[in-house]
Amino acid sequence: MSDTQQTFKAVIFDFGGVLTNPMDDTAIAFAAEIGLPTYAYRDTVAFDPAGRALYAQLERGDISQTQWNEGIASILGIDSDNLMGRALATLVPEKLVVNAALAIREAGLKTAILSNSMGLEPFNPYTPWDLEANHDVIVFSEHHRIRKPEPAIYQLTLDKLQLPGSACIFVDDNPSNLIPAQELGMATVHATTAEETVSGLQKLLGIPLG
Incomplete structure (x- = not known):
């Protein structure tokens, strides 16, 4: 480690899209499997106001994964049975x-994991x-009733x-989630490709990792 490098003691990882393959890839694969337009599922959970609200409620633990399954399925007009498990099959x-x-x-x-929860049951994605x-x-997040990017x-x-x-x-793979970490004094890495x-x-740690 060079004289100018800071000594870090921990790395905090997001889960989806960091320790996993890209979440968009799983959403596209799921849409193809059930015959929806390519971005229909992704756009419902990520951009549609009703879908985004359901995800926020799930992340906070305000609704169960089963309730989320039913809500998203209703928007998309698809079967709700184990929807999260099916959507994350890849x-x-x-x-x-x-x-x-x-x-x-x-x-x-x-090392630590800080994840906005996707629910733990009936399907545990972790x-x-x-x-x-x-x-x-x-x-x-569901265990604490708060979610990123809340400080x-x-x-x-x-x-x-x-x-x-x-x-x-x-x-984290979401740039908006990096801002509160920076405000608390953390160094940040925007996860794009794994490489x-x-x-x-x-570069930050000054140690070989692969």
Whole structure:
């Protein structure tokens, strides 16, 4: 590490689109599977006001995943049974970033997950990642009734890590979610491609990650 590099003690990762393949890819694959126009599902959950409101309620824990399934299905005119599970059927670990997170921990730093929740039941999208075994702190928005980009959920994560923002790096694929982290003193990495995410972390940490 160079003399000018800051010593970080933890890296906080978003989940979807960071530790996973792009969420847009899963949305497009799901639409194709059920015969919807290419961007119909993505646009419903990401841009349609009613769909966005349902997702925000799910993330806060104000509604269950089953209720979200029913609400989104009603908008799209499709079957609601296990909708979240079906929509995320092609969600897989982004191995470069997952392996980088393991290398960061092996180097003696803490790692944390800060995720706006997609619900945990009846379908748990986080199971294949074994997050509890591989990270020091897990924060799902539904457990705390707050969500990104609300500053309180970032501070909660720092409190659980027992670290100040200046000792942490935050990684997210949504640029608007980086702003509160920066305001709390964290360095940030905008997750675009897996390669660029790992490269950004390597530059900040000064250690090889792959």
